[in-house]
Amino acid sequence: SYELTQPPSVSVSPGQTARITCSGDTLPKKYAFWYQKKSGQAPVLVIYEDTKRPSGIPERFSGSSSWTVATLTITGAQVEDEADYFCYSTDNSGQIQVFGGGTKLTVL
Amino acid sequence: QVQLQESGPRLVKASETLSLTCTVSGYSISSGFYWGFIRQSPGKGLEWIGTVYYDGTTFYNPSFKSRVTLSADPSKNQFIMKLFFLTATDTAHYYCARHARYGDPRSWFDPWGQGTPVTVSS
Numbered sequence: 001s002y003e004l005t006q007p008p009s010v011s012v013s014p015g016q017t018a019r020i021t022c023s024g025d026t027l028p029k030k031y032a033f034w035y036q037k038k039s040g041q042a043p044v045l046v047i048y049e050d051t052k053r054p055s056g057i058p059e060r061f062s063g064s065s066s067w068t069v070a071t072l073t074i075t076g077a078q079v080e081d082e083a084d085y086f087c088y089s090t091d092n093s094g095q096i097q098v099f100g101g102g103t104k105l106t107v108l
Numbered sequence: 109q110v111q112l113q114e115s116g117p118r119l120v121k122a123s124e125t126l127s128l129t130c131t132v133s134g135y136s137i138s139s140g141f142y143w144g145f146i147r148q149s150p151g152k153g154l155e156w157i158g159t160v161y162y163d164g165t166t167f168y169n170p171s172f173k174s175r176v177t178l179s180a181d182p183s184k185n186q187f188i189m190k191l192f193f194l195t196a197t198d199t200a201h202y203y204c205a206r207h208a209r210y211g212d213p214r215s216w217f218d219p220w221g222q223g224t225p226v227t228v229s230s
Contacts (some may be wrong), residue, residue: 033216
């Protein structure tokens with residue numbers, strides 16, 4: 001089965017840049033998407049189609065993708081950005097929708 | 109704005125069937141978007157379960173093989189998941205969500221419901 005691989009955790013101090021990676025064999029051909037999930041809340045889309053930011057998402061959130069690795073970057077991370085972040089994409093056929101294992105971002 | 113709300117039992121017994129309903133408000137499920145269920149098991153990542161259209165068209169994650177069925181009830185603006193032959197590994201938070209792109213069951217999910225916890229007991 002197709003998998004997306006993320007680091008389990010990333011830790012930064014407030015104001016620093018946090019980078020969370022997502023590795024997958026189909027990412028050269030398929031878009032990556034990123035969700036923020038805080039405890040007890042619904043997931044929130046923060047990046048779609050590799051680099052696009054939905055309305056209402058702060059500009060400090062950005063996305064990029066290079067070959068088999070997609071990256072979510074939070075420039076000047078804030079304490080309120082502490083959350084789990086999941087990447088999402090599909091397999092080559094587009095039939096199977098897959099999430100990464102999630103990365104716990106700590107900002108302190 | 110579209111809102112989704114999951115409902116169903118929080119505790120079910122192993123080998124039984126879980127039935128969860130997603131009630132949509134602010135948008136008709138018959139208006140061209142596809143709808144899905146996703147879950148997150150304790151300590152694990154998110155897992156797509158399946159997708160349904162208002163006319164009953166479905167797509168399933170092969171990982172669930174024949175253990176799941178999705179259906180839609182446009183008259184109630186709801187869609188439903190039934191997961192059969194439950195085991196402890198089905199203990200999870202279950203979410204419903206709308207596929208983001210009109211008419212595209214392969215598009216990403218946005219928005220999501222708040223989710224509902226389900227525990228499978230032996």
